[in-house]
Structures are given as structure tokens and as C-alpha cells.
Amino acid sequence: MPFRWWIAALLFASTTINYIDRQTLSVLAPYLKRDFAWSNSDFALIVIAFRAAYTIFQAVSGRLLDKLGTRRGLSLAVLWYSAVAMATATATGLKSFAAFRFLLGSGEAANWPGAAKAVSEWFPESERGLAVAMYDSGSAVGGAVAPVMVVWMYGSFGSWRPAFVITGLLGIGWLLTWRLVYRSPKPVLTAAATEPTRSSWTSLLRRRETWGIVLGKALTDPVWFFITDWFAIYLVSKGFKLENTLLGFWVPFLAADLGNFAGGGLSSYCIRLGWPVLKARKLVVLLGGIGMTLLIPTIAVSNFAVVIALFAVSTFSYAAWSTMGLTFPADLYPSSEVATVSGMSGAAAGIGTIVSTLIIGKVTDRYSFVPVLIGASLVPVLATVLVFVLIRKETGWVTDDKNRSSVPLSSE
Secondary structure, eight states: OOOOHHHHHHHHHHHHHHHHHHHHHHHHHHHHHHHOOOOOHHHHHHHOOOOHHHHHHHHHHHHHHHHHOOHHHHHHHHHHHHHHHGGGGGSSSHHHHHHHHHHHHHHHTTHHHHHHHHHHHHHHHHHHHHHHHHHHHHHHHHHHHHHHHHHHHHHHHHHSSSHHHHHHHHHHHHHHHHHHHHHOOOOOGGGGGGGOOOOOOHHTTTTTHHHHHHHHHHHHHHHHHHHHHHHHHHHHHHHOOOGGOHHHHTHHHHOOOOOOHHHHHHHHHHHHOOHHHHHHHHHHHHHHHHHHHHOOOOGGGHHHHHHHHHHHHHHHHHHHHHHHHHHHHHHSOOHHHHHHHHHHHHHHHHHHHHHHHHHHHHHHHHSOOOOHHHHHHHHHHHHHHHHHHHOSSSSOOOOOOOHHHSSSSOOO
């Protein structure tokens, strides 16, 4: 197998561990709410603490990764958030949980800009969709594994604290492997194909393609984080017992995993057929935007299997859409700017998620999840329209794919 796919596998593992760490709190939420007498609004504040740091440091970490490089940047980030995850075991209440989640978000923010940068350095256009799908699918795998792992640890130890320590140790194991294996690819760019100097944030924001990427993520990521942060609470609100629903709890996350590869695979297949790159990406965006509207029917459904199935279709569609959103920076910008643009879109997604989390907490405390489900279905439609309107440039900074890649495609 070409060495670049081993790099993609490491990025997948990083994303999986990243999500196990963050999902530990979400899975334990029903127990923690009971033990600490938290309302949904209280829990929302803890979630927002994570999102606030995640938002700020998405933009900051993207720029730092472009300066420090992929290997060093991701090493520092994983070391930081793994230590914080373990330290969360010492939390004693709302304020300390919020503080630890803020610190966790500051480190975990680097994962996606770093992975996007690595893909832009190692993979040609025709393979980027699948490479992004591979690492991004780690979020779904982590989301699927975390409930089983965390609930088992809670039952085995009789306490929530060991779960944070054990999941944090996973990151330390990954870090040792990363340091041993990863090396930056040797540049093979010719003098004529040398990348331009890094642009400033303001110059990047003058490009409508940047706004298409940024707004697209800002309007679609809240759908995913609604599910990852609130799914357990939503199931309990529907009258289901969390302990009895683990068999189905992970299905939407598995569906998202499949959606990553379906979106990346479909766009790559269309490109191989001769489709223009952006046309292939937008086909997936369109199909994904339509699929996310299937959250609305869950309002009228009380059958557990049907609820799970509808959520699964929605997460499948979101993941396919998201894979394209994560691929756009590598399609449209030089590798020296990919992490920056990816970080900007992640920061925008964080802002959108913070706003939506505040709304979810207030609305569900006062009313129900019905307005939330309607919004989560319709907002991605607007995101899809904006992508079609704003991202219209067919080629990125250079059209020669051989020159665009910074590593020989035959690298083993």
C-alpha cells in the first residue's frame, strides 16, 4: 500500500480518539445531569465552553500548523488534549467541567486543519475525496465506539471518573506512533510551480470561495454536533432508556462513517469519469443537503428503530456533505494556506454550533426538541444553496495535478 495511505490511516486514528475523548462527556450526560442536578441549559453551558475554545483555536491552530508543519503541530495538540481529558476526572461541578472542556476544545481544534493540510501535501485531487473521507470517518467511528466503551467503564468501575482517564490515555499511545512514523513529504515542485506566499486572513476573506466554505460549515456542522452532544438526552426525552438502546445508539454514527466514504467515493468516481472537480463535489453536496431534511419526520415517530433509521440517513447525508466541505480548501488553495482556510471554516462552524447549542438548551427546557429538529433539517438546505452560489471557480491556484501534489504519487 502506498505510504500516503498509511498517513491517512494515522489521521483516521487521531480523529477517532479525538471523538472518543469529546463523546465521553456526552455519553455520561444523563448520569452527570442526575448526579449534579444539571438542567439542559446547564449542560449547554458546558458544551458551549468546549465550542468557544474550539472556535477560537480552529482559526489560531490552522495558522500555526501552516507555520509549524503537520508533524510538530499535531504532536503538540494531541499531547495537550490527552492530558486535559485525563485531568477531567478531577472535576467537581459545573464550573470545573466547563473549564476542562474549554481546555479540551483548545487542543482538539487542531485535528481537522492538520489533517486537511496533510491531505493537501500527500494526495492528488482525484484521491483527496477518499483521503478526507478516511480521516473524517474517524469522527463517526469514535462516536459509535464511545457509547459502548464509556457505558461499560461506568458500569465496571461504578464511577464516571475512570472513563476520562482511560480515554485520555488513547491519545498518548497515538502520539508515540505518530512521532515514530510521520515525516513530511519531500517537495517535488518545480520552480515554475512553486507555491505562492501565504496570504493574509483579510485577503483570503476577499475571495467568495472562502465564504462559501466558511458559511457552508457554519450552517451544517451544528446538525452533527446536535446529534453528538444531544442524542443521548434526546433519546431519553423520547422515553427510551439509554442502557437498553446501546444496540441502536451507534447506528447513526456508523451511517456517518459510510456517508464519508460514499461522498468521497462518488466525487472521486465522477472525477475519474472526466467531470470537473467542483461539479463532482457539488453533486455530493446537493444529495447530502436533501438527505439531512429527514430529521423532520422523527418528530412524529415513537418507534425506536424508525427514529434510529431516520437519524442514520441524516448523519449519512451530513457526512457526505461534510467530506466535500473539508475537501474544498485543498481543491482551491495552495498547501501553504489549506490549514488556515480549514481553520477559518472550523471557527465559523464553531460559532454556528455555539449559537445553536444556546438555542437548543433554551428551547428544549421551555418547549421540546420539535423546533430543533425542524431547524436542523432546513438550515443545511441554505448551506447547500450558498455553496452553489459562492464556490464557482473551477480550478484552484494551479491546474497541473502533478505539480499540485507535493509528493511523488508513486511514493511507497
